[in-house]
Amino acid sequence: MRECTVHSIPFLARRLARGSVFITAALILAAGLNLGAPAVAASADGTDGISGTPASETGPDGRSRFSYEAAPGQQLTDNYSVSNTGTTSQTMRVFATDAFNTEDGAYGLLETDAEAIDAGAWVTFENGAKFVDVPLAPGESKLVTFTLAVPADASPGDHAAGIVTSVTSPQGQILVDRRVATRLYVRVPGELQAALTVGSISSSYESTINPLDGTTTVTFTVRNSGNIALGGNMIVGVKTYFGISAAPIVREELAEMLPRSTRVVTMSVPGVAQLGYLNSYVSLVPTLAENVTSPGPLAVVDRDTVAIAIPWWLVILLVVGGAVYLFLRIRRRIDGKRAEEWVAHMQAEARREAEAADKGELVASATLTDGDAR
DSSP states (O other): OOOEEEOOHHHHHHHHHTTOOOOOOOOOOOOOTTOOSOEEEEOTTSSOEEEEEEEOSSSBOSOSSEEEEOOTTOEEEEEEEEEEOSSSOEEEEEEEEEEEEOTTSOEEEOOTTSOOOSGGGGEEOGGGOSEEEEEEOTTOEEEEEEEEEOOTTOOSEEEEEEEEEEEEEEETTEEEEEEEEEEEEEEEOSSOOOOEEEEEEEEEEEOOSSTTOEEEEEEEEEEEOSSSOEEEEEEEEEEOGGGOBOSOOEEEEEEEEOTTOEEEEEEEEEEEOOOEEEEEEEEEEEEOOTTOOOOSOOOOEEEEEEEEEOOHHHHHHHHHHHHHHHHHHHHHHHHHHHHHHHHHHHHHHHHHHHHHHHHHHHHHHHHHHHHHHO
């Protein structure tokens, strides 16, 4: 499971600044959209392990995430079951923090020491504490009760966070931080807006030796401009002249995007011939997570762009055909010129022979005339 990411950069930086060499390793597993198992993390040798999952007052209840609908000013109480699945005693720190989407679309959580300002800040533990430390023997589990208090000025829509369980332990000069997290969603009623938009879009074409088997790559930006979390089904295709399809369409699922998040998506369409004009298009159908109240009709988003696939096979044919035509034309000119020169030569020879014949007749005539006179 890789749907929740926790970053620990400040945690590492402070220890480096103190002159010690530490490495913070974050292992995050979260119960996601289609995952029902509790989040679990363990070291490679299997001696240390932690897990956490939503629970009722009696123990784990099978939920994969915390999901609430709460009005501004409302308070809720819930439970989180943490377990030591390893073979050594461990003290686990449980806290909440805000969520965001990473660049690759994963469900990420703020660094340990980053201040939560959204739903992560609404969660408190016993006596209003921001965290609670839970010592556990091997195989032991405990319930941690927390309170979610929605501020009176909370904005309508989805607010995302995570309940995190963290265990840090030294291994030589390395400080290992093992963590697990479970998603937490709070939907505040009001004016709900479901809106995915496709911003900038571009496409490029990569040709191959086979003129009928190129690849069109389409890159576009998707933004959740509404206030509820949305996933989507994406379709990318390529058309050519008169709207004729140039290749089979490609489908891909868009991982859930939190409100105000942006993602750059790249999809490739294979089997596109070098047809010159290519009209690449994107169709995005928004989707909701299971068991989530629909805000109303979800609008389909369509965008397109144009790419040029130079038909090199046609260019080569034109170049070869042009070269042959030029060669034949030049050859005809040369042959025509030689023919003209030959005709002129023959005409000159004929005139010369005619002139020579005329001169011979004149000489013969003059000879006869002179003989008669004598």
